[in-house]
Amino acid sequence: MAPKLLWLKGIFPALVTPFDKDEKVDEDALRKLVRYVLNDVDGLVPCGTTGEFPYLSIEEQRKVIEIVVEETEGKKPVVAGTSAPATHQVIDLAKNAKDAGADACLITTPYFLHPSSKGVYQHFYEIAKAVDIPIVLYNIPQTVGAYLPPEVVEDLSEIPNIVALKDSSGNLTYTLEVIERVEGRIDILVGCDEVVVPAIAGGCSGAILMSANVFPDIWQRVYKAVLEGNLEEARSYQMNVQKLTRIFNRYGAGLAVKAALNMMGIKVGKARGPLKIGGTLPHEVMAEIQIELEKIGKIKFPDIKFSFPEGEVEHRFYDIGLSPELIKKESFRVGSGIFGDNLERVQVDLVAGSKNSYLGFIYAEQFTHPRHGYEALTAILEPNLMIRPPTLIIPTVELKNLRQANMVYGPGQAGVSKAIADAIASGNIPLKVVDDELILIKLTVHPKALNHHLLYKNVYQATSKAISEAFVVTRR
Amino acid sequence: MSKKPEWLKGIIPAIITPFTEDNRINEEVYRELIRYLLPNVDGIVTCGTTGEFIYLSNKEKINLLRITIDEVKDKVPVIFGTACPSTKETLELTYQAMELGATAALVAAPYFIKPSFNELYDHFEILNKVGLPLILYNIPQCAGVHFKWWTAEGIAKLENVVGIKDTSGDIPFMEALFEKVKDEVAILVGHDEVVVAAIAAGADGAILSSANVIPDIWREIYHAVKNKDLDRAQSLQTKIQKMVRIIARNGATQAVKEALHMMGFNVGNSRLPVMKGGVFRREDYEEVRSQLEELGKIPRKDVIFDLGNGKKIVSKYPAVPETPDVVNNFTIRTGEAFSGPPLSEVAHTDLIMGLRGGPVDEAIEKALKRPDSKSKPRIISHRPKIMLVPTVTIRTSKQESQVFKYAAEGIIAAVDDSIKMGVFPEQILDDIVIVVNVFVHPGASIRQRVKLNNYKAMRAAIRKAIESRPTIDEIIREKEAYRHPFRYAP
Numbered sequence: 001m002a003p004k005l006l007w008l009k010g011i012f013p014a015l016v017t018p019f020d021k022d023e024k025v026d027e028d029a030l031r032k033l034v035r036y037v038l039n040d041v042d043g044l045v046p047c048g049t050t051g052e053f054p055y056l057s058i059e060e061q062r063k064v065i066e067i068v069v070e071e072t073e074g075k076k077p078v079v080a081g082t083s084a085p086a087t088h089q090v091i092d093l094a095k096n097a098k099d100a101g102a103d104a105c106l107i108t109t110p111y112f113l114h115p116s117s118k119g120v121y122q123h124f125y126e127i128a129k130a131v132d133i134p135i136v137l138y139n140i141p142q143t144v145g146a147y148l149p150p151e152v153v154e155d156l157s158e159i160p161n162i163v164a165l166k167d168s169s170g171n172l173t174y175t176l177e178v179i180e181r182v183e184g185r186i187d188i189l190v191g192c193d194e195v196v197v198p199a200i201a202g203g204c205s206g207a208i209l210m211s212a213n214v215f216p217d218i219w220q221r222v223y224k225a226v227l228e229g230n231l232e233e234a235r236s237y238q239m240n241v242q243k244l245t246r247i248f249n250r251y252g253a254g255l256a257v258k259a260a261l262n263m264m265g266i267k268v269g270k271a272r273g274p275l276k277i278g279g280t281l282p283h284e285v286m287a288e289i290q291i292e293l294e295k296i297g298k299i300k301f302p303d304i305k306f307s308f309p310e311g312e313v314e315h316r317f318y319d320i321g322l323s324p325e326l327i328k329k330e331s332f333r334v335g336s337g338i339f340g341d342n343l344e345r346v347q348v349d350l351v352a353g354s355k356n357s358y359l360g361f362i363y364a365e366q367f368t369h370p371r372h373g374y375e376a377l378t379a380i381l382e383p384n385l386m387i388r389p390p391t392l393i394i395p396t397v398e399l400k401n402l403r404q405a406n407m408v409y410g411p412g413q414a415g416v417s418k419a420i421a422d423a424i425a426s427g428n429i430p431l432k433v434v435d436d437e438l439i440l441i442k443l444t445v446h447p448k449a450l451n452h453h454l455l456y457k458n459v460y461q462a463t464s465k466a467i468s469e470a471f472v473v474t475r476r
Numbered sequence: 477m478s479k480k481p482e483w484l485k486g487i488i489p490a491i492i493t494p495f496t497e498d499n500r501i502n503e504e505v506y507r508e509l510i511r512y513l514l515p516n517v518d519g520i521v522t523c524g525t526t527g528e529f530i531y532l533s534n535k536e537k538i539n540l541l542r543i544t545i546d547e548v549k550d551k552v553p554v555i556f557g558t559a560c561p562s563t564k565e566t567l568e569l570t571y572q573a574m575e576l577g578a579t580a581a582l583v584a585a586p587y588f589i590k591p592s593f594n595e596l597y598d599h600f601e602i603l604n605k606v607g608l609p610l611i612l613y614n615i616p617q618c619a620g621v622h623f624k625w626w627t628a629e630g631i632a633k634l635e636n637v638v639g640i641k642d643t644s645g646d647i648p649f650m651e652a653l654f655e656k657v658k659d660e661v662a663i664l665v666g667h668d669e670v671v672v673a674a675i676a677a678g679a680d681g682a683i684l685s686s687a688n689v690i691p692d693i694w695r696e697i698y699h700a701v702k703n704k705d706l707d708r709a710q711s712l713q714t715k716i717q718k719m720v721r722i723i724a725r726n727g728a729t730q731a732v733k734e735a736l737h738m739m740g741f742n743v744g745n746s747r748l749p750v751m752k753g754g755v756f757r758r759e760d761y762e763e764v765r766s767q768l769e770e771l772g773k774i775p776r777k778d779v780i781f782d783l784g785n786g787k788k789i790v791s792k793y794p795a796v797p798e799t800p801d802v803v804n805n806f807t808i809r810t811g812e813a814f815s816g817p818p819l820s821e822v823a824h825t826d827l828i829m830g831l832r833g834g835p836v837d838e839a840i841e842k843a844l845k846r847p848d849s850k851s852k853p854r855i856i857s858h859r860p861k862i863m864l865v866p867t868v869t870i871r872t873s874k875q876e877s878q879v880f881k882y883a884a885e886g887i888i889a890a891v892d893d894s895i896k897m898g899v900f901p902e903q904i905l906d907d908i909v910i911v912v913n914v915f916v917h918p919g920a921s922i923r924q925r926v927k928l929n930n931y932k933a934m935r936a937a938i939r940k941a942i943e944s945r946p947t948i949d950e951i952i953r954e955k956e957a958y959r960h961p962f963r964y965a966p
Contacts, residue, residue, distance in 0.1 A: 247966055278919040279820075288966050355807045364808060364839035367828055368853060368911045369846065372869055378826045378913075381958040383814030384758035384936075385946055390810040390828075410962030421955035424948060434948055435805065452965045 008104075008136065008164045008187045009205045010042025011219045012079065013212035014050035016254050016261065017064055018268035025060055027067055029268050033213065034071040036266055040216035042206065044068055047081035047097075048106060049143060049168070050210040050254045054083075055272040058093060062100045069101035079136055079208075083108040087123045094131040104134040106166060106208075109141075109148040117149045121156065128159045135161055139178075140168040140191065147174065154181040166191040166208050170249075172198060179203045193245035197238040200226045210253050211245050214260045215296060244292040252280035260289050264298050287403025291450065304447050306397045308338070308347045313469075316349045316442060320394065321362055330357050335469030340458035344451055347396075347444040348416070348459065350466040352389070352437050363438045366392055373398035377409055379417045379441070387417045389429070391439040397447055408445050411452045415459025416441055423467045430471070441466070481609065483553045483579065484639050484662040485680040486518025487694045489687035490526035492732050493540060494743035501536055503543055505742050509688070510547045512741070516691035518681065520544060521582055523557035525618060525643075526685040526728050530587075531747040534560075534569055538576065545577050553579035555611065555683075559619075561586050563599050567606065574608035581606075582641060582683075584613040585621040593627045604634040611639040614649075615666065625652035632657040641666045641683050647673060654678045668720040672713045675701045685728040686720050689735045690771070719767040727755030735764050738796045739773055753954050758946075759815050762936035769794045769897050776898070779803060783831065783907055791901035803942055806831050806908065811941030815932040821922050823883065823929035824867070824915035825937045829908055832861070837909045850876055853911075856884045857891065860905045867915040878916045882923045886930030887912060894938045912937070 015037075018029035034044065046068045047053045047061050056064070065080045072078055080102035082093035087110075094105045110123050128135055137156060139148040147169065156162050165182075167175050168191030179188050179202065190199035193211045200207065200223060212219050218237055225234035248256045255271040259281060262268060270276070277286060293299045309316045313336040314324035327334060332353040340346050353359035366376045379391035393416055399405045420439070423429040441463070449455050491509065494502040510520065522544045523529040523537045532540070541556050548554055556578040558569040563586070570581045583603060585596060603610055612631050616622035622644060623631075631637055632653075640657070642650050643666030653663050658678060665674035668686045675682065675698060687694050693716055700709035713720075723731040730746040734756060737743060745752055753761075768774050779793035782804040793799060809829050816822040830836030840863045843853045853865040864887065866879045891910075894900040900908075912934065920926050940946070 243965055250966075282919065285966055355805070360808055360835040361838060364828060364830065364835040364911070365842065367913065368836075368839040368843045368863065368865055370851075370865060370867070370913075372851075375867065378810070378812055380812060380960075381951065381955065382960050383824060384762075384812070385753065385951065385954060385958060386810065386812040386940075388946070388948060388951060390808070406962050410960065410964070414958075414960035414963040417960075418955060418958075421951050425952050425955065431948065435944070438808070452963065456963055 006187050011223050012043045012045050012208040013037050014045045014048035014210050016258050017051040030067050031071045037216045040220045043077040045079045045208050052254050053081045062096050065100035065102050077103040079104040079106050081106045085112050087126050090127050091130045098133040106136045106138050108138040109144045111144040114146050117152050121152050124156050128161050134163040137165040150177045153178050157182040157185040168192050170195050197234045210257050213257050251285050255281050284402040284406050287401045333470035335466035337462035337465030339461035343446045343449050344454045346458040346462045348462040348466045349442040350470050352439045381417045387420050388434045389437045393441045393443050396442050396444045407449050411456035412459050415456045416463045419460050419463035479638050480662045481638050487698050488519035488683045490521040490524035490685050493527045507547045513691050516695045519553040521555045521683050528729050529557045555580045555582050557582045559584035561588050570606045580609040582611045582613050585619040587619045590620050600631045604636045609638040613641045615643040629656040632661045643667050645670050668724045672709045685732050686723045688732045722760045726760045730756040789901050789903045791898045793898050809941045811937035813933040813936035815929040820917050820919045821925035823933040825933040827912040827937050829910045861909040863911045865913045867913050878920050878926050882927040883914050883930040886927040887934045890931045890934035
C-alpha cells in the first residue's frame with residue numbers, strides 16, 4: 001500500500017448549525033460563521049456533534065455541507081459528519097456528503113445498539129468499501145456510550161481510505177494508545193477542547209474543536225506554539241480558556257457554543273429541542289460564559305458604575321431602616337472590613353443586636369420584603385447547615401444577572417458563614433450571643449468579580465475583621 | 477449434594493458497631509442492641525459492611541465476635557465477617573473465628589487490588605480448608621468485583637461453602653444463582669431495596685443493614701412471603717421503601733446509626749472518613765426521621781412550648797435525644813432546609829417564625845401593603861398564619877404556579893403533618909406566624925417534585941426551628957469540611 005496522503009493537520013472548528021426562528025437552517029448565519037473562522041483554521045467540520053447532526057435530516061445535512069463548501073471556495077478542506085446507527089444509513093450519508101463537495105467524512109462508532117468489536121469493524125469496513133471519500137473515525141464515548149476499541153482502530157488504519165481518527169474522549173491514555181497502535185498510518189486528532197495542549201504535545205496532528213467556532217485564533221496560536229516547542233506559551237493560552245472549554249463540554253456543546261456566538265453578535269439561533277437554555281445549559285452558566293468571553297476579549301466589558309460604601313460605619317444602614325442615632329441608642333454592635341484588590345475587593349458592613357430589640361423588626365422585614373436585585377439571604381455553610389446566630393446577607397450592589405447573584409450567594413455567602421463559624425469556635429462571637437442575637441451583613445462585591453476562590457478568601461477576611469470590630473473591639 | 481444448613485435463613489441484621497465519643501467500641505450499647513434485635517431475627521452478622529469491618533482492627537473484630545457470642549447465648553447463629561485484602565490475613569481471621577465459636581464466616585472478595593476470577597476461586601479454595609462454614613459475599617458496590625455467576629457457582633461447590641449473600645441488587649445475577657446452585661447452598665439477599673422480589677423468587681433469607689432499625693417489619697415481610705401472602709409483603713415493603721432506599725444508598729453505616737440514635741440508642745457515629753452530614757446527608761437525616769416518626773419508632777416525650785406571653789403548652793413530641801424539654805424565645809426562631817433531587821426541582825425553604833403581634837407578624841402586615849406584583853408575598857394559610865415569599869423574582873406564569881400552587885401545597889401539607897405529629901402543637905396555631913422564603917429554580921419542570929421537595933424541606937425546617945438546629949457543635953464540627961454548592965467556578 002502506498003503511503004496515505006495525510007492532510008488532517010491543524011485546527012478545525014466543529015461548526016454549529018445555525019437555525020432561524022422557524023428552526024430552518026439559517027444560510028446567511030452559516031456563511032457569516034464560516035467567514036468568521038476561515039482565516040484562522042486549517043479546515044472545517046460541519047454536521048459534527050456540535051453541529052447537532054442527530055437532529056438534521058439528510059437533506060439538511062446536504063444543504064449545510066454545500067453552503068460550507070461554497071463559502072470556503074476550496075481554500076480549506078471540509079470534513080463532513082456522516083454518522084448514523086446503521087451501516088447502510090452511513091453509506092447514504094457519506095455518498096451524499098461527497099456529492100455535496102466534502103473532502104472527507106467523519107463517522108462515529110455506531111450508537112444506541114452496541115455491536116461487538118466485530119460488528120464495529122465490519123461497519124467501517126463496509127462503509128470504506130462502498131464510498132469513494134476519505135474517512136475520519138470518531139471516538140466519542142460520552143454520547144455513543146462505548147469506546148471505539150483501540151484494536152479495531154489498529155486494524156482499520158490499514159484500510160486505504162481511512163485517514164484519521166478524531167478522539168473526543170479526553171482520555172489521554174486512550175489517545176496515546178491509538179497513536180502507538182496505528183504507527184503513523186493514520187492521523188490522530190484530539191476532539192476534547194480541555195486537553196488540546198497535552199494531546200498535540202503527545203502526538204496528535206491537530207484538533208477538531210467546538211470552541212474553535214468561538215476563538216479559532218487562540219487555538220491556532222496554541223497549535224503553532226506547541227509545534228514550535230513553546231510549551232509555556234501554549235499552556236498559558238490553554239489555561240486562559242480552560243474554564244470556558246469546560247463549560248462548553250459539560251453544558252451541551254452546540255447549545256453552549258451557540259449561546260457564546262450569539263453573545264458575540266454572530267447570531268446562530270437556538271439549538272433544537274429537547275436541548276434548551278435553562279435545561280442542559282443553566283441560566284447562571286450563561287452568565288459565566290459571558291464573563292469568560294469578556295476575559296478573552298471576544299465581547300466588551302460594559303461600564304458599570306458602583307462604589308464602595310464610605311463614611312462612618314453607623315451611616316451605612318439607612319436603606320434598611322437603621323439610623324446612626326438608633327444604632328447608638330440601642331447599642332447595636334457595628335463593624336466593617338475591607339479586603340482584597342481590584343475586581344475581587346470586598347467590603348463587609350455588619351450590625352448585630354438582640355432579637356428582642358428593634359433589630360428583630362429589621363431582620364424580619366428584610367427577610368419578608370426582598371428588594372428586587374438586593375434580595376437578602378440567610379447565611380448557610382451549605383444547604384441544611386445554617387449558621388448561628390441567624391445572619392442575613394444583603395448585597396449593596398444591584399444583582400443584575402444570575403452570575404453576579406452566584407458570586408454573592410456562592411463564594412460571598414460561604415466566606416461570611418465560614419468567618420462566623422470560626423468566630424464562634426474562637427470565642428470572638430460569645431456563645432450567649434448565638435441564641436439571643438441576630439446579625440445583618442451588607443456585602444459589597446464588584447459586579448465584575450472574576451475569581452471565585454479569591455473572592456471567597458477576601459469575603460472571609462473582610463467578615464472576620466468586621467466581626468472583630470463589632471464583637472471584640474467594641475465589646476460591651 | 478445439599479450443604480444448605482437448616483439455620484441459614486430468615487432475617488439477619490448486619491449489626492452496626494457502636495462507638496463511644498472517643499471512638500472505642502461501646503460494648504454496653506452493643507449488647508443492648510443485640511438484646512433489642514434478638515426477638516425478631518434469625519441470626520446476627522457481626523463485622524459486616526454495616527459493622528464497618530474495614531475500619532476495625534482484627535483485634536477489635538475478634539473482641540466483637542466474643543461479645544456477640546456471649547450475648548447471643550446460642551439463641552441464633554453468629555456470622556462473622558472475615559474479609560481482608562490478602563488471602564493470608566483472611567485465612568488467619570477465619571481460623572480465629574472458628575476457634576472462638578462463630579457459626580460461619582461471611583467472606584467478601586479481596587478488595588482494593590482486584591484479583592482475577594481464577595485467583596478468587598483459589599482464595600476460597602484455601603479458606604475452604606479451615607473447616608468453618610463459609611458464606612460467599614458479593615458486594616460489587618464496595619469490593620469493586622461483581623462475581624460472575626460461574627465463579628460463584630464454582631465456589632459454591634466447595635464443601636464448606638454453605639451460602640451466598642448477594643448485595644448487588646442484581647436480580648438477573650441472583651436468578652442465575654437459583655438456576656445453578658439453589659439446592660446446594662443458601663442464597664441470601666443483601667440489598668434492602670429488593671427483599672420481597674428476591675425472597676419471592678426463592679432466596680432463603682436476607683442479611684440487611686436496615687434490619688438493625690426495623691427487624692420486626694422485616695420479619696413480618698419475610699413470613700408474609702413464605703406464607704404466600706404477597707399482597708401483604710408488597711404493601712409492607714412499599715411502606716418502608718423510602719427509608720430503606722436512603723439507608724442502602726446513602727452510607728448504610730452512618731445512616732443506620734443515626735436512625736438508631738433517633739430511637740434512643742446511643743450508638744455514636746461511624747469512624748472517619750465517614751462523617752455526620754456527609755454521605756448520609758442532612759436531608760436524608762430529616763427524611764429518615766419523618767419515616768420513623770410515621771412508623772411510630774421515635775419515642776414521644778412531653779415538650780413544653782413556653783410562648784412567653786404566659787401561655788405554656790405541653791406536646792407529646794416525637795423526640796430524639798437532642799430535642800429540648802422546653803422551647804421558648806419565640807420572638808424570632810429560624811429554620812432552614814434543602815431537599816432534592818433532581819437539580820431543577822430542588823426546594824430550599826428558609827423560615828422565620830414568631831408570635832402574633834411580634835416583629836415577624838408586623839413584617840407580614842407590612843408586606844401585604846406593598847404594591848401588587850407577580851412576586852408579591854402571599855398569605856397561603858391563616859391558621860397558622862403563613863406568608864410565602866418567593867426567593868427568585870417571578871417572571872412567568874409557569875414560575876408563578878410552581879411557587880404559589882405546587883410549592884405552597886407542599887408547604888401546607890408539611891405544616892399539617894407537623895401538627896399531626898405534635899412537632900407543631902395544635903394549641904399554638906393561633907399564636908404563631910411564619911414567613912417562609914421559598915426557592916424554586918426558574919428551570920423547574922416536574923410539578924410533583926416541586927411539591928414533594930417543598931413538603932420535605934418545610935417539614936425539616938419547622939423541626940429545626942423548634943429544636944434550634946443546627947447546634948453550635950454541629951456547625952463547629954463541620955466548619956472545615958463544609959461544601960457550599962455555589963462557592964466554586966463551574
